[in-house]
Amino acid sequence: MRVYLRVAWLSCRRYATYRAATVAGAFTNTIFGFIRAYVLLAVWHARPHLGGYDATDTVTYCFLGQSLIMVLAIFGGELDLAERVRTGAIGIDLYRPVDFQAWWYAGDLGRGGYQVLVRGLPPFLVGALVFKLRLPQSPTLWLAFAVAVVLALSVSFALRYLVAMTTFWLVDNRGLETLSGVAALFFSGMLLPLVMFPGWLEPTARALPWAAMVQVPADVFLGKHSGVGLVGALAAQAAWALVLLLIGRLVTQLASRRLAISGG
Amino acid sequence: MVEALRCYALVAAAWTRAAAQYRLSLCLMILATLLITGLDFVEILIVFANTGRLGGFTVAEVGFLYGVAATCLGVADLLIGSIERLGDRIRDGSFDAMLLRPAPALALAAADQFSVRRLGKLVQSVGVLGWSLSAVDVEWTPPRAGLLLLMLASGTVIFLAVFVIGAAFQFVAPGGRETMNAFTYGGGYLTQFPLGIYARHVIQLVTFVIPLGFINWYPALHLLGKPDPLHLPSATHYLSPAAAAVLMVVASAAWAAGLRRYRSTGS
Numbered sequence: 294m295r296v297y298l299r300v301a302w303l304s305c306r307r308y309a310t311y312r313a314a315t316v317a318g319a320f321t322n323t324i325f326g327f328i329r330a331y332v333l334l335a336v337w338h339a340r341p342h343l344g345g346y347d348a349t350d351t352v353t354y355c356f357l358g359q360s361l362i363m364v365l366a367i368f369g370g371e372l373d374l375a376e377r378v379r380t381g382a383i384g385i386d387l388y389r390p391v392d393f394q395a396w397w398y399a400g401d402l403g404r405g406g407y408q409v410l411v412r413g414l415p416p417f418l419v420g421a422l423v424f425k426l427r428l429p430q431s432p433t434l435w436l437a438f439a440v441a442v443v444l445a446l447s448v449s450f451a452l453r454y455l456v457a458m459t460t461f462w463l464v465d466n467r468g469l470e471t472l473s474g475v476a477a478l479f480f481s482g483m484l485l486p487l488v489m490f491p492g493w494l495e496p497t498a499r500a501l502p503w504a505a506m507v508q509v510p511a512d513v514f515l516g517k518h519s520g521v522g523l524v525g526a527l528a529a530q531a532a533w534a535l536v537l538l539l540i541g542r543l544v545t546q547l548a549s550r551r552l553a554i555s556g557g
Numbered sequence: 558m559v560e561a562l563r564c565y566a567l568v569a570a571a572w573t574r575a576a577a578q579y580r581l582s583l584c585l586m587i588l589a590t591l592l593i594t595g596l597d598f599v600e601i602l603i604v605f606a607n608t609g610r611l612g613g614f615t616v617a618e619v620g621f622l623y624g625v626a627a628t629c630l631g632v633a634d635l636l637i638g639s640i641e642r643l644g645d646r647i648r649d650g651s652f653d654a655m656l657l658r659p660a661p662a663l664a665l666a667a668a669d670q671f672s673v674r675r676l677g678k679l680v681q682s683v684g685v686l687g688w689s690l691s692a693v694d695v696e697w698t699p700p701r702a703g704l705l706l707l708m709l710a711s712g713t714v715i716f717l718a719v720f721v722i723g724a725a726f727q728f729v730a731p732g733g734r735e736t737m738n739a740f741t742y743g744g745g746y747l748t749q750f751p752l753g754i755y756a757r758h759v760i761q762l763v764t765f766v767i768p769l770g771f772i773n774w775y776p777a778l779h780l781l782g783k784p785d786p787l788h789l790p791s792a793t794h795y796l797s798p799a800a801a802a803v804l805m806v807v808a809s810a811a812w813a814a815g816l817r818r819y820r821s822t823g824s
Contacts, residue, residue: 311732312732313732313733314732314734316733317730317734317735317736318735320736320739321735321736321739321743325739325743325746328747328750328755331750331756331759332604332750334754335611335612335750335754336604336608336611339609339610339611340607340608343607463581464579465579465582466582467582468581468582468583468584468585468586468589469585471585471590472585472589472592474589474593475592475593478593478596479596479599484596484600485600485603489604489606489607490603491603491607
């Protein structure tokens with residue numbers, strides 16, 4: 294266990310070295326937060342109670358989304374795994390006396406934890422200076438939100454891990470990575486809250502794993518779930534994380550069996 | 558100038574041949590780019606599934622704003638989008654190699670990693686623009702069509718200038734690549750909606766400071782016959798070429814200043 298904590302901590306430290314990029318990224322997330330907030334407000338001006346959200350809910354949702362965008366690596370990537378398979382450095386990783394998938398998982402949790410602070414807080418705080426935003430009203434809700442974000446990150450990691458592992462077969466997986474980023478952007482509720490999706494699209498999107506990434510944590514944050522419903526929402530997230538991580542283990546076994554490293 | 562364009566074309570062609578080596582991946586990338594930009598328009602459609610009008614504009618009218626902004630951004634991005642990687646080039650020292658070559662650095666940096674996958678963007682934007690031209694309630698007389706062409710040309714130049722200014726900024730802050738995205742992609746996103754939905758100071762900002770409003774908003778007010786929330790004189794509708802020219806001068810000054818200031822990173 295200690296080795297994984299160490300991996301998470303070092304990954305955290307590693308991302309802390311890219312300071313200028315962090316400031317630039319947080320700035321861009323904040324700008325997009327503002328533009329989206331005005332668009333959503335214009336919609337809510339016409340439809341004040343759309344999908345059970347009021348205007349404050351939707352602006353809060355918008356800035357939460359911008360805060361989570363890098364934490365959850367919505368656009369995909371943020372794992373060196375694919376690049377290391379391409380270059381062959383993966384041979385060293387497989388040789389380490391640790392669990393391969395858990396090693397990358399720990400690293401990604403460390404990355405996410407760091408980005409909560411530097412990419413998560415700034416857009417939300419700046420947004421709160423200009424707009425009225427809603428905060429969770431009880432310590433329980435804050436705790437539930439923290440759990441929801443960890444589970445969201447787990448689902449996100451499990452999906453990105455699967456995409457990265459395809460490099461064993463595809464060599465260049467960037468096309469697939471971009472496609473999977475598109476799916477995540479749309480179905481997670483990052484682009485627009487899923488409550489705005491018309492007709493059958495909303496239940497469909499909610500039934501897919503990506504909903505566990507933005508829509509569910511945001512609903513927890515806004516206090517849309519309570520009691521059994523809250524436990525159910527978190528359990529559904531956990532179930533997706535577990536299933537996807539298990540598929541990842543299976544793929545890992547298949548991949549390591551067919552691996553041949555060139556060079557010497 | 559001709560020499561710069563020739564160098565640009567040579568480098569761009571080389572990168573295209575390189576990308577064509579992984580054909581499946583290239584096809585998936587073009588498809589993915591088409592989908593990603595398509596998503597912007599899906600977003601507009603979902604907004605209009607919930608409301609008939611956004612800031613007083615119908616879906617066809619917003620489609621027109623989107624079509625123009627996205628086409629201009631698409632052309633600019635296809636031509637010199639790679640320049641946003643300048644900071645990475647400065648950091649790893651490969652920009653020095655560009656400076657040593659007998660060709661203008663701007664042409665080389667712009668053609669660096671030129672990627673045809675960006676065509677995916679353009680195809681989608683032009684498609685939406687084409688649809689919106691017939692869907693909006695406008696009679697396309699020759700003067701109006703002329704204004705449309707003028708706005709497309711000016712909008713593209715404005716985005717080209719924003720790309721160059723963003724790249725020049727990376728001479729000062731090599732890690733600042735994402736700041737640039739706030740103005741390029743952020744600018745494209747901002748202008749795809751009617752500016753009337755934003756706060757007054759936001760509209761003033763993109764009119765008087767960063768002239769993104771001249772990409773599509775002011776000419777579109779005239780073409781679509783909409784009121785101006787800032788009540789500026791109607792001559793503003795025709796000022797896009799002037800705004801583009803001013804921004805171009807600023808961009809070339811910024812690039813020259815950045816290049817002068819550049820002292821390399823290596824030994």
